[in-house]
Amino acid sequence: MVRNLVEVSAVPKDDLDDLVALWMAAKVDAGVPVEVAARFAGDGRFATAMSRPDVFAHVARIDGRPVGYVMTSENPFGLSPEPEIAVEQLYVEPSARRHGVARSLLCAVVGLAERSGSDVIVSNVPTQSREAHRFFARLGFSSVIVRRVVGTSALRRRLAPTGGVGAAVDQLIRRRRSLRAVASRAS
Known part of the structure; x- marks a missing residue:
């Protein structure tokens, strides 16, 4: 060629x-x-x-x-x-x-x-x-860092003070995850 x-x-x-x-x-x-x-x-x-x-x-x-x-x-x-x-x-x-x-x-x-x-x-x-x-x-380039990216509005939601509806949803998600983890360890 x-x-x-x-x-x-x-x-x-x-x-x-x-x-x-x-x-x-x-x-x-x-x-x-x-x-x-x-x-x-x-x-x-x-x-x-x-x-x-x-x-x-x-x-x-x-x-x-x-x-x-x-x-x-x-x-x-x-x-x-x-x-x-x-x-x-x-x-x-x-x-x-x-x-x-x-x-x-x-x-x-x-x-x-x-x-x-x-x-x-x-x-x-x-x-x-x-x-x-x-x-x-x-070519010899090595990985040095991992660059993470987040949308401004998503970060603002996550940084919002705890309390209110957002905190209740976060708490529910955390509880479901922990229940899943317990269930997977038990099986």
């Missing part, structure tokens, strides 16, 4: 057209409706994020056609004493996968890390993506 040459180039801050098109494709691939992805791309948040001096993007092309991108940021939280590069997003079109595109994009990230003096590259990998977890693990 002959692989096409993958070319990776940095995205200039003033020419985001290819990057925006790929970003929208990534959103649609993740299940976001096209109209919603277009609204997110057009509302200015994308351009604002890309205008930050610590955000970088690279686009991969095969035969001149954009097929993937990587977006990174430097020292995203500013809490680490060591400089680090974070892979914020990595996407390759389904038709271009398994052709070395993601590896080529990560080579650009390594170069960026070396130029910035970073000894560490981090990536947040979606929990449900087994393929992405395997890909990053094969």
Whole structure:
């Protein structure tokens, strides 16, 4: 099987057209409706994020056609004493996968890390993506933390003072769980 040459180039801050098109494709691939992805791309948040001096993007092309991108940021939280590069997003079109595109994009990230003096590259990998977890693990990325996410309203309900209807429901659920645990131990 002959692989096409993958070319990776940095995205200039003033020419985001290819990057925006790929970003929208990534959103649609993740299940976001096209109209919603277009609204997110057009509302200015994308351009604002890309205008930050610590955000970088690279686009991969095969035969001149954009097929993937990587977006990174430097020292995203500013809490680490060591400089680090974070892979914020990595996407390759389904038709271009398994052709070395993601590896080529990560080579650009390594170069960026070396130029910035970073000894560490981090990536947040979606929990449900087994393929992405395997890909990053094969490259030597190890699991360091588990990032948990909760909706604001759900957390507010759980943090609400005890008492009232919510507390009664929580108490009922706890009692049912403990009864189930006792029943399962008995059998």
